[in-house]
Amino acid sequence: MERKEVISLKVSIIGVTGYSGLELLRYLKHHPFVEVVSIHSHSMNKKSLEQHYPHVKQLTALPLEAVDPSKIMAVSELVLLATPSGISKELALPFIEADFPVIDLSGDFRLKTEGTYETWYGKKAAPLEAIHKFDYGLAEYRQEPKSKWIANPGCYATAAELSLAPLLKNHLIVLDSIVVDAKSGISGAGKGLSQATHFPESHDNMSLYKMNSHQHIPEIIQQLNAWSPELEAIQFSTSLIPVTRGIFLTAYAKVVQPISDEKLVELYQEEYKQAPFIRIQEVGSYPVLKQVIGSNYCDIGLAYNPKTKMITIVTVIDNLGKGAAGQAVQNLNIFAGFDEQCGLDILPIYP
Amino acid sequence: MERKEVISLKVSIIGVTGYSGLELLRYLKHHPFVEVVSIHSHSMNKKSLEQHYPHVKQLTALPLEAVDPSKIMAVSELVLLATPSGISKELALPFIEADFPVIDLSGDFRLKTEGTYETWYGKKAAPLEAIHKFDYGLAEYRQEPKSKWIANPGCYATAAELSLAPLLKNHLIVLDSIVVDAKSGISGAGKGLSQATHFPESHDNMSLYKMNSHQHIPEIIQQLNAWSPELEAIQFSTSLIPVTRGIFLTAYAKVVQPISDEKLVELYQEEYKQAPFIRIQEVGSYPVLKQVIGSNYCDIGLAYNPKTKMITIVTVIDNLGKGAAGQAVQNLNIFAGFDEQCGLDILPIYP
Amino acid sequence: MERKEVISLKVSIIGVTGYSGLELLRYLKHHPFVEVVSIHSHSMNKKSLEQHYPHVKQLTALPLEAVDPSKIMAVSELVLLATPSGISKELALPFIEADFPVIDLSGDFRLKTEGTYETWYGKKAAPLEAIHKFDYGLAEYRQEPKSKWIANPGCYATAAELSLAPLLKNHLIVLDSIVVDAKSGISGAGKGLSQATHFPESHDNMSLYKMNSHQHIPEIIQQLNAWSPELEAIQFSTSLIPVTRGIFLTAYAKVVQPISDEKLVELYQEEYKQAPFIRIQEVGSYPVLKQVIGSNYCDIGLAYNPKTKMITIVTVIDNLGKGAAGQAVQNLNIFAGFDEQCGLDILPIYP
Amino acid sequence: MERKEVISLKVSIIGVTGYSGLELLRYLKHHPFVEVVSIHSHSMNKKSLEQHYPHVKQLTALPLEAVDPSKIMAVSELVLLATPSGISKELALPFIEADFPVIDLSGDFRLKTEGTYETWYGKKAAPLEAIHKFDYGLAEYRQEPKSKWIANPGCYATAAELSLAPLLKNHLIVLDSIVVDAKSGISGAGKGLSQATHFPESHDNMSLYKMNSHQHIPEIIQQLNAWSPELEAIQFSTSLIPVTRGIFLTAYAKVVQPISDEKLVELYQEEYKQAPFIRIQEVGSYPVLKQVIGSNYCDIGLAYNPKTKMITIVTVIDNLGKGAAGQAVQNLNIFAGFDEQCGLDILPIYP
Structure with missing residues (x-):
């Protein structure tokens, strides 16, 4: 070897x-x-x-x-x-x-x-x-020249930003209509002990925490403003679900004008065609949490609802992967000039 | 005895x-x-x-x-x-x-x-x-005279309708802004076998299903129209979380004018003061799924976000309790003239 | 009412x-x-x-x-x-x-x-x-006269003692051959926080703890000695499984002479015919943990293996039910002269 | 690259x-x-x-x-x-x-x-x-010359055989005293649907299946006979625990003469010193299931109980790793003359 x-x-x-x-x-x-x-x-x-x-x-x-x-x-x-x-x-x-x-x-x-x-x-x-x-290290959107100091993004922030970027960059949605309902596995709370992470209380349970006050909110808005300077706020909720790993994020936004599912999927595929870790699902298909666990992938599914004139975006990442260590390795690869996928071209663990 | x-x-x-x-x-x-x-x-x-x-x-x-x-x-x-x-x-x-x-x-x-x-x-x-x-059996809102035939509401529908009723009846929200992100335990899918409910695939997983097409959507709109005839559509998503029982529903809506958390909680407490199974949480407190499992309770928490001008409603029920059998017994009690709480005044199973 | x-x-x-x-x-x-x-x-x-x-x-x-x-x-x-x-x-x-x-x-x-x-x-x-x-409050085996002070048995101890009583009372097994492999839900560890009960560490996990040193061992031997004074020790292991409630106990013992499954089941049915909370499974049927959760039942299944000359006993209880609060209420009923089943004739919660 | x-x-x-x-x-x-x-x-x-x-x-x-x-x-x-x-x-x-x-x-x-x-x-x-x-492919014990046709062992069989080999090879235990209580994650049942693997029935549950009739029993005895031809039967139980992956096996056997924990651990360390995937735990330390998930490791902990004169062996593997695909790759490496660890020197996924 x-x-x-x-x-x-x-x-x-x-x-x-x-x-x-x-x-x-x-x-x-x-x-x-x-x-x-x-x-x-x-x-x-x-x-x-x-x-x-x-x-x-x-x-x-x-x-x-x-x-x-x-x-x-x-x-x-x-x-x-x-x-x-x-x-x-x-x-x-x-x-x-x-x-x-x-x-x-x-x-x-x-x-x-x-x-x-x-x-x-x-x-x-x-x-x-x-x-x-420090560069803000959302790997898919880092600008040149790149710094040697990198602030790796938060787990929720990564999922939210990658979900909304194509819509904001293309001015497709009403800015004050964005709702993000994000759910996280309990490893997101770290290894510190608490009643909320005590097995008998967290197992078979779900809870919303830090109502309107999660610290990733300003981080997300800061990055979204890079694409839409006039965006002021997003409705952003964080809940714990009884899994160890993973973020399952559902985002909603009103469109400025109707769009088809096909166009929507095409738009995202185009936006992320150089991004090996962003996998856009086919029309009518939505990612499940488990399909990214153990990996650096961010999988995104999309649907437009003509009745409500809203887009739904379903995005999954491993909070410890693309939401933390995986993206850090991706940023390291960018820093060192390695292929972005080095060490990261592994299969998610399934089932 | x-x-x-x-x-x-x-x-x-x-x-x-x-x-x-x-x-x-x-x-x-x-x-x-x-x-x-x-x-x-x-x-x-x-x-x-x-x-x-x-x-x-x-x-x-x-x-x-x-x-x-x-x-x-x-x-x-x-x-x-x-x-x-x-x-x-x-x-x-x-x-x-x-x-x-x-x-x-x-x-x-x-x-x-x-x-x-x-x-x-x-x-x-x-x-x-x-x-x-048939009467539509949303127990808290059944009208006189009552029929001897009762169509017990769907689990998601019950949670959604009880969540939104006070806002709609009081004309507090922008009708086309409603987003409901509902999550259900897997017993909601019944006892029929499927890949989505096979333990190795559903455990440690989360998935959104029936995108924009869940059969409870028209049921919810039908009932919401009783309070707001002009409401046309709601954005409504259903996801499976890896618990056996329970619905955790998060709803969002823009207000027509700002409101305080205190007013919001008061409004719901007032609306449901005769409803023994609806428990409104204090300001700043939100229900967790487990606090209703095994029971007929529907617990609701509320918050207003001045930055987005949106209300967040967090509602939990046991899908087999208030979402099915519990409410059926409640309807039976109403039918037979028993106290509404007969057979239902039991403690949720916790932990 | x-x-x-x-x-x-x-x-x-x-x-x-x-x-x-x-x-x-x-x-x-x-x-x-x-x-x-x-x-x-x-x-x-x-x-x-x-x-x-x-x-x-x-x-x-x-x-x-x-x-x-x-x-x-x-x-x-x-x-x-x-x-x-x-x-x-x-x-x-x-x-x-x-x-x-x-x-x-x-x-x-x-x-x-x-x-x-x-x-x-x-x-x-x-x-x-x-x-x-204090009386030792193994409800099915309390002696007259009964004390007004009752030491309610431990959860593991209850399951182990009820599993072995008929065999020991009838001198059917080799005393130094008993192996008890007991598994408990995590609520058994109480509400105190620890790394072992932290969701990300306990979920999807199983562990054996207190190897040969669990404090229920002397309690079990004390009670078994009431039936078999010459019994000196049992091999007894305790493991945590990722469920909130329940004890799943598997016990093994060599027979002194061969027995049929039918005889074995009959023996237990006879022993417990006056015990409303002990439900003996039919020949060839073994209880699953969930069938007693939320209740005071203790369900027991039995099999004899002619190749090894060993009996296998599968016993399930809710550690918070028959293993704690349920049996305490049963003891209270005995103390007060109520029917033993008062307040306890409820269905386990399933699924 | x-x-x-x-x-x-x-x-x-x-x-x-x-x-x-x-x-x-x-x-x-x-x-x-x-x-x-x-x-x-x-x-x-x-x-x-x-x-x-x-x-x-x-x-x-x-x-x-x-x-x-x-x-x-x-x-x-x-x-x-x-x-x-x-x-x-x-x-x-x-x-x-x-x-x-x-x-x-x-x-x-x-x-x-x-x-x-x-x-x-x-x-x-x-x-x-x-x-x-076909060679029976228990990788640590394959004999020369090696065949080009390899029957990869069963998951339970792998764990049981690796657990008992050092004791049998060294004639330390009473042959008719062996009890193996093995628990498996539900992926062990494969992707075929059944009531026993339906999430609402298997979650929060545990069950013993194929009482005295699991098809790995003759496989285990066949291999144990390679070390102890006179061994005739073992008491072997298989249960399902609510995790996706992993086997947690607890084995018990009477010693022919007392031994210390130190000697026991030493014996296993010596036996497996050339086996990179067998990790013997220190005295007083026992493996938890999660520490091998996603890997080809087989971790073993040991204790001697002087009161019962029994040894307890706690062994964990990933049923899809060392119990299936991992060992198959190990066998492939042996076949092809690669280093045994090629492609397998990865960290278990934790937490």
């Missing part, structure tokens, strides 16, 4: 003990050109990764280390921060100062307007200067 | 081997004034009910019989049809002709406008004359 | 905010002769029960109170302790001293041999004198 | 529309040296694979073809039969006659003693001569 010889990027993962961190490890294990050279946790490094997560036994020889930026920069060429919002903003700064590449999976470097982070996250933002160094 | 002496209604259940039929049996077992005197299946009467469903062992001594209307009318005072749409319309006719009370849980006698049933159900309707004999 | 007039027992529940406490409330709501007059929590009484558990809304007007034994004894005739092991032993003492009836659902008063509790529970036991006042 | 150049084996998959067939496709997509050149279904080839299973969209360009052995042999170097028992035996014959390599995942070529297949499978066996050409 000559694969080892062509490896050209050494990376470190901070926050490897979180669900997105573990998933980064899983994807990068497949990656032909990336080597994970160190793994880190800011809070759980007293035991080995295998002691926390026996599924990795024999699959990584790396010790679980505390976070020491200079040590990381000595062995690595890029760092992935799979740490929670509020933690990343502290951890990232030494790397930024040292001009060292960072892909951050948290919300800390996404919101570009002063004050927005404070309002929606309820805590102090990273320095605005640092925030502006 | 003197309870037996006051029993005043003998009933028969046809279609007892379906999920709604079993649930009727469960509720009526609790009922102090009703006795189930015979149980019937048009297709599964070769074995006993216990052989099909061991959970009933020792709990019913009744044999599982074929359907013979004259025998039923000889022993019983009311018949409950828990049979599928398309079957009920055949089975009900002899009872109607004999002026014998019927509560039908199927969709066969709900749609009053000629041609609608054919369009949405794709099969021949019951005779229009028979259909018009 | 004259039912109110015949109510003859007023009870209080301590620990109503736990899963067994809630289930007591659910069963007693059905009970024709019991009135719950006060509900208590030693740790969660700052909010109302409805604020903790919205499913009880409108179903109980009782305030959630702190624990004050003299106040309880002033209004009530019996107290149910649905508190955890270690807590009950403190709370029960004032009631015992005042000669006031107690049904305790914890493990604190079950183990009669000095030192056993300390060894298996890892904490200090209740005073031995108090422990000896 | 030069990987394509070193590909050295072209294979075809028959039965790709079954769950094991899909999983073969998933594993082989990762494999650096194997190319799937054609995919076949004997019953579902009217539509494309993507139409049946949208998760494969864009991931395979291969048409779904009927089964034509000569066409397959013209393009391919090995055929994988992921077809059900009873079908494989027909499909394999032309390949065997043409001296063409076959890996069969069904039970049709595993049982070497005349009459055994008929007894346990209830249908006619393949010709005995054909059966004897």
Whole structure:
């Protein structure tokens, strides 16, 4: 196996003990050109990764280390921060100062307007200067020139933005009519314990949380404004469904003029024809959640209802895949000049 | 236990081997004034009910019989049809002709406008004359005089109608802005086998089905028109979530003028103050699916979003409870003059 | 409804905010002769029960109170302790001293041999004198005279003891050959949060815990010794399966001489012919977990394997029903002289 | 990516529309040296694979073809039969006659003693001569010389045999004391519809099926006899748990003389030190089901109970991985002379 010889990027993962961190490890294990050279946790490094997560036994020889930026920069060429919002903003700064590449999976470097982070996250933002160094990493829509600092989008935000982009770019819908009803698997809430994620309470259950106040709302609007500057608000709900992984997003919008299902599907196929991870379903066919689990795919189905003059968009992603680690690897590929699909051309796990 | 002496209604259940039929049996077992005197299946009467469903062992001594209307009318005072749409319309006719009370849980006698049933159900309707004999049994809104023939509403329809009634009756929303995103547990699909309900395909999954074509849409519009004759269409989606029971319905509508959360909750509390099974959540609180499972409750939470000028309504019911058997018992209570809560004042099963 | 007039027992529940406490409330709501007059929590009484558990809304007007034994004894005739092991032993003492009836659902008063509790529970036991006042409340096997203090059995223990009693009483099996492989739903772990009960870790998972060290082992042996004093040990494993409720127990034992399936089933039917909650399956039929959920039933299936000379016993109960609150109500009925089935003659919830 | 150049084996998959067939496709997509050149279904080839299973969209360009052995042999170097028992035996014959390599995942070529297949499978066996050409493909224990025809073991059989091998080879246990209590995810029942796999009946449920009659019993005994010819029977139960994938097997056996946990773990570590897919847990640690899902790992935990003189073995595999497609790829690697881990060195999907 000559694969080892062509490896050209050494990376470190901070926050490897979180669900997105573990998933980064899983994807990068497949990656032909990336080597994970160190793994880190800011809070759980007293035991080995295998002691926390026996599924990795024999699959990584790396010790679980505390976070020491200079040590990381000595062995690595890029760092992935799979740490929670509020933690990343502290951890990232030494790397930024040292001009060292960072892909951050948290919300800390996404919101570009002063004050927005404070309002929606309820805590102090990273320095605005640092925030502006970061590209918003919606991989299908990144602009040139690309930064070496990438703020990987939120899971809900990724699904919502990819769902609405073609409609907004083509001015097909009434801007104040957008309703997004998004459902997430419970891994989206992370590994922190809570009553809402306690099995006897979450199993066989469904709940809407953060009514009109989810922190991905301003992130979505910021990105939608890139296509429709006059859009002011969207109705956006987030619910938990009893699955471990996945986002099932249903979006609705009034059209400015009638359209056929065929035209609609064609429009999306055209928009995403260069995007290997966006799979547009045929007319009359809608994706089910399971068809993307374990992968970086974002599958989209579309229908127009002539009676209500509304479009329905059904979009599914794996919240830990395209919604986190998968898109981070995609962004890493773009950064390193690898084929976008490197390490990601795997089959979803089904059934 | 003197309870037996006051029993005043003998009933028969046809279609007892379906999920709604079993649930009727469960509720009526609790009922102090009703006795189930015979149980019937048009297709599964070769074995006993216990052989099909061991959970009933020792709990019913009744044999599982074929359907013979004259025998039923000889022993019983009311018949409950828990049979599928398309079957009920055949089975009900002899009872109607004999002026014998019927509560039908199927969709066969709900749609009053000629041609609608054919369009949405794709099969021949019951005779229009028979259909018009039936009350539409949305229990909280039944009018006097009440018929002895009751078409029990659909599960989605019940949740949607109870969610929207106060807004429409008070002219608070823009009629063509209504979006209903409804999710159902898989028992809603009945006991018939299909790939979509095969455990390895439905578990950990979510899917939208019957896009813009669910047969409850005309039923909902028919009832909403009782409050808003000018309403023409609603955007209505139905998805399956991996739970056995329950409907979690999220509805959205633009207001004609701003309203506060407090006013909204007050309005619903006022509307439903005589309705023991409708429980309006406090401001800022939204129901979770599990809090109604096993019961006849319909719990509703409300929020107004000043940024989008939209109201969000979160409504939960047990599809086999308030969405089927529970409401049927409630309608039976109304018919017989019992307290509406008889046999239904039970705690949901939690967790 | 004259039912109110015949109510003859007023009870209080301590620990109503736990899963067994809630289930007591659910069963007693059905009970024709019991009135719950006060509900208590030693740790969660700052909010109302409805604020903790919205499913009880409108179903109980009782305030959630702190624990004050003299106040309880002033209004009530019996107290149910649905508190955890270690807590009950403190709370029960004032009631015992005042000669006031107690049904305790914890493990604190079950183990009669000095030192056993300390060894298996890892904490200090209740005073031995108090422990000896308590009947071990395996309802089907309680002896006369009956005490007013009842230690309700553990969930696993109930299932194991009812499974093995007929074999041991009839000396049919080799005593050192017993293997019990018991699986429990996750509500068995209570409402306390842990990584093992965090949805993303417990869903789609199964795990064996407390290998050879579950605290129900000495309880089971103590009771089995009532039938087979020479029995010394059983191989007993406990695993978690991803369901909320239920125990599915599979037991194995070598026979001392061959037996037919028919004889085996007959033996159990005979043993339990007076026990309304024990339902023995026909030859060749084995219970599924779901057929007892929400109820006090214990369903048992049996098979003899001539190749291995072993009997297999398949037993299912609802851990919160026959394994906790259901059996507590059954014990209450025995205590009060009510029919054993009062409040418990309900259908399991299916599907 | 030069990987394509070193590909050295072209294979075809028959039965790709079954769950094991899909999983073969998933594993082989990762494999650096194997190319799937054609995919076949004997019953579902009217539509494309993507139409049946949208998760494969864009991931395979291969048409779904009927089964034509000569066409397959013209393009391919090995055929994988992921077809059900009873079908494989027909499909394999032309390949065997043409001296063409076959890996069969069904039970049709595993049982070497005349009459055994008929007894346990209830249908006619393949010709005995054909059966004897096949190696039983328990990968860790295959003998030299290796055949080009491989009967891949059953899922339960794999877990049971790997669990018991070290004990039997070292004569540590009483042969007639073995009890195996095995639980399987529902994908083990395949994609055929049945009431037992209908979501509302299987979710939140557990059931024991094929009491003392599972067709893997003779397969296990045949292999155990290779290590202990005098072993005659094992007590073996199979239950369904509500997860999609995975086998959780708990085995029990009496020791011939006491042993420590340390010795036990050491013994297994020694036995499997050359087996990269068998991961022995540390003393006091037991595998959970989820830690192997999506992979070819078989994780084993061990405990000795001095009170009962029994060993408990806890073993987990993915029934579609090590229990089917994963082990088939491992056998393919052995056949082709690739490193055993090729295409299989992937992380289980967690959580």
